[in-house]
Amino acid sequence: LCFWWVDGIYTNLRAEEDPRICLLVIIGVTAEGKKELVSVSDGLRESKASWLEILRDLQARGLETAPLLAIGDGAMGFWAALDEAYPETGQQRCWVHKTANILNELPKAQQSKAKAALQEIWMAANRQAAEKALDVFVRNYQAKYPKAVAKLEKDRAELLAFYDFPAEHWRHIRTTNAIESTFATVRHRTTRTKNCVSRSSFLGLGFKMLQQAENAGLGFMLQRSPALFAG
Structure with missing residues (x-):
């Protein structure tokens, strides 16, 4: 995976154990330009520990090569976790x-x-x-x-980190717009669910809706750049 877009999704679904819990989502793009759902879990958006658990799990499942760049909002515990798990990954704040x-x-x-x-x-x-x-x-x-x-x-x-990459990628990697549309789909589908749900239901419903959104509209392709993806 070359790029990651990262954010925490708050929806009308609420886990019984902690109403602050949201869906922590990482979407990536491969060297072939295909966008994929990398991880979806529950946790606290501002918590380094929540994000670090996700990143360590990805490493344990074989994702040893760090992405070139991660894109997200600055107000997340993700960045501290990234510094520990994948310190070589560049950081791009969403404009x-x-x-x-x-x-x-x-x-x-x-x-x-x-x-x-x-x-x-x-x-x-x-x-x-x-x-x-x-x-x-x-x-x-x-x-x-x-x-x-x-x-x-x-x-x-x-x-300004996105300037380190080929210009054809800039419009994709200087914001988290690549995942905002997916988030909107999840929020829309949970609008009528007002009550708290179990942790497993919260995570399962969130994953299924993200999966459906991915199948329906996540298939845009980044133009492959020889300078970026060589090797």
Whole structure:
């Protein structure tokens, strides 16, 4: 597997043991460009221990080669677990999540202009141009909105990691959009289920719905890049 998209799915299903439990999902893409469900488990999204258990299980089942890059929201225990289990894997923060987090620190009157300025970063033609656009954003917003700027600068390297890969992959690997549509399917299918369920039912229903979503709409292919997938 070359890329992983990672997130925690909260649904209307709730495990009896702990209402904070959600579905912890990893979706990957192979060297052939096929997207596959790598893992689905239950746990706490913010917990390093929950994610590390998943990663150790993957290793125990033979997944010894680390993915080149993992893509996800920064507010997860996954990253600390990844550093321990697969330290060689690159980290890419999702631009959709990061943009929302930054805009939350700005008044509504400033959000449209700031969103366009952020788009100048992740839509830049190359890393050098992206770095320049990021510096412009910092310069324009630092004095009045230091919290917004801090959220951007904190993950500077992880936000621009996708530039290390061939340009034909950028639109897929700079956000978690590749799995958001799958999550929407799961949430939709659980909307009418209001009561708590057993842990096994929670996990089983979640897995089946993700599997159905995968069969129905996860079959997009990343263009194979000789420079990326050589060997």
